[in-house]
Amino acid sequence: MSETVTAFSEPEERIALREAVAKLASKYGHEYVAKQAREGGKMTDMWLEMGRNGFLGVNLAEEYGGGGGGMADLAAVLEECAAAGAPLLMMVVSPAICGSIIARCGTDEQRKQWLPGIADGTHLMAFGITEADAGSNSHQITTTATRDGDGWVLKGQKTFISGVDEAQSVLVVARTADERTGKLKPALFVMPTDAEGFSRQPIPMSWQAPEKQFTLFFDDVRLPDEALVGGADNPDAGLWQLFAGLNPERIMGGAFSCGMARYALDKAVAYAGERAVWRDQPIGAHQGIAHPLAKVKIELEQARLLWQKAAALYDAGDDMAAGEYANMAKYAGGEVACNATDVAVHTHGGNGLTEEYGLGNMLVAARLGRIAPVSREMILNFVAMHSLGLPKSY
Numbered sequence: 001m002s003e004t005v006t007a008f009s010e011p012e013e014r015i016a017l018r019e020a021v022a023k024l025a026s027k028y029g030h031e032y033v034a035k036q037a038r039e040g041g042k043m044t045d046m047w048l049e050m051g052r053n054g055f056l057g058v059n060l061a062e063e064y065g066g067g068g069g070g071m072a073d074l075a076a077v078l079e080e081c082a083a084a085g086a087p088l089l090m091m092v093v094s095p096a097i098c099g100s101i102i103a104r105c106g107t108d109e110q111r112k113q114w115l116p117g118i119a120d121g122t123h124l125m126a127f128g129i130t131e132a133d134a135g136s137n138s139h140q141i142t143t144t145a146t147r148d149g150d151g152w153v154l155k156g157q158k159t160f161i162s163g164v165d166e167a168q169s170v171l172v173v174a175r176t177a178d179e180r181t182g183k184l185k186p187a188l189f190v191m192p193t194d195a196e197g198f199s200r201q202p203i204p205m206s207w208q209a210p211e212k213q214f215t216l217f218f219d220d221v222r223l224p225d226e227a228l229v230g231g232a233d234n235p236d237a238g239l240w241q242l243f244a245g246l247n248p249e250r251i252m253g254g255a256f257s258c259g260m261a262r263y264a265l266d267k268a269v270a271y272a273g274e275r276a277v278w279r280d281q282p283i284g285a286h287q288g289i290a291h292p293l294a295k296v297k298i299e300l301e302q303a304r305l306l307w308q309k310a311a312a313l314y315d316a317g318d319d320m321a322a323g324e325y326a327n328m329a330k331y332a333g334g335e336v337a338c339n340a341t342d343v344a345v346h347t348h349g350g351n352g353l354t355e356e357y358g359l360g361n362m363l364v365a366a367r368l369g370r371i372a373p374v375s376r377e378m379i380l381n382f383v384a385m386h387s388l389g390l391p392k393s394y
């Protein structure tokens with residue numbers, strides 16, 4: 001509709017970035033993703049082309065091969081990919097979570113070693129925090145890292161870790177014993193996926209996607225000192241490092257879901273405008289079809305404003321305020337993706353559940369936005385406690 005520039009408009013460079021990404025992503029589109037998922041293929045061609053064009057590392061510093069932009073740029077890139085039907089799940093993980101943590105908390109050597117590959121897509125870094133027995137309560141993780149000479153030995157398990165079969169390394173959240181107090185505290189390690197003692201087992205999932213989830217086993221995996229993010233001189237930094245990944249993870253989760261909702265809504269609107277089964281009118285002329293679509297459009301614009309605000313706060317350096325909005329953005333994105341895919345399937349009638357129209361699988365994919373990387377309920381817990389000042393409930 002209106003193109004008037006206001007405080008709510010994105011800068012010209014980001015609009016141009018969106019256009020360039022949309023063009024590249026639509027070359028691949030839903031057909032490509034569905035084919036890769038069906039045949040056990042990967043998104044590698046698109047991923048590397050995105051990397052060559054500078055889109056994957058747009059948030060990372062130029063001196064490390066990035067674009068020198070911010071999280072708002074990276075989230076816009078992901079939203080455009082998803083809106084074109086070709087979401088790149090691993091963007092949430094490699095450049096956003098891992099890239100941000102290493103950029104903010106890594107040593108100079110670690111930045112030089114990892115960021116250029118993350119930026120151009122040639123080094124894919126997975127992220128592993130979730131454990132079967134800890135679930136949403138990550139204080140309960142039991143993967144331990146023990147000092148051994150001038151290195152570390154890691155022992156434990158992780159579950160639901162995405163993209164490990166494609167990744168060269170995993171940023172693993174473990175715990176070490178504090179030498180003074182003996183208490184366990186978080187510590188993050190970059191673990192190569194070909195390390196001795198590292199093994200993985202695929203988890204059969206109900207959604208069809210090129211990106212797979214794995215249970216990981218660390219059977220006394222030995223890592224050098226340089227694998228500890230921030231280095232041994234900074235032994236208490238683990239918690240702060242984890243926090244450095246949370247806002248990017250949630251902003252990207254919100255943008256991912258918004259892109260998926262845009263894709264579903266566009267398909268539904270097109271179908272509602274063409275399909276005619278009563279007289280000459282398309283089904284979109286009926287309010288029973290039009291109103292749910294209009295409602296999704298409103299929810300979508302709300303969710304997009306939330307992630308854009310969260311990203312703007314994050315890029316301005318206000319981590320606290322960004323945290324509140326990143327959580328809300330992730331929640332709103334997850335909800336609208338679920339609502340949009342549900343309405344899109346319904347608008348298509350029987351076609352909504354055919355493989356040809358490709359929407360049925362999206363019902364499951366969209367639900368991911370309600371569960372991961374943090375569940376809807378944990379966000380409500382956060383908002384109740386931090387935004388509303390209510391007592392901690394868990």
Ligand SMILES: Cc1cc2nc3c(=O)[nH]c(=O)nc-3n(C[C@H](O)[C@H](O)[C@H](O)COP(=O)(O)OP(=O)(O)OC[C@H]3O[C@@H](n4cnc5c(N)ncnc54)[C@H](O)[C@@H]3O)c2cc1C
Binds near residue numbers: 093128376393394
């Ligand atoms: C497709 C997919 C990809 C993933 N990729 C990764 C990855 O790359 N790396 C990684 O580390 N993890 C990954 N995860 C894991 C994901 O982050 C977790 O599934 C998520 O954090 C929820 O943990 P859980 O599954 O153990 O659920 P649980 O913690 O067992 O929760 C189950 C249910 O209980 C609710 N619940 C739990 N505690 C509370 C409470 N206090 N109050 C109210 N409700 C509560 C939850 O909201 C949820 O609905 C992925 C998961 C999926 C499905």
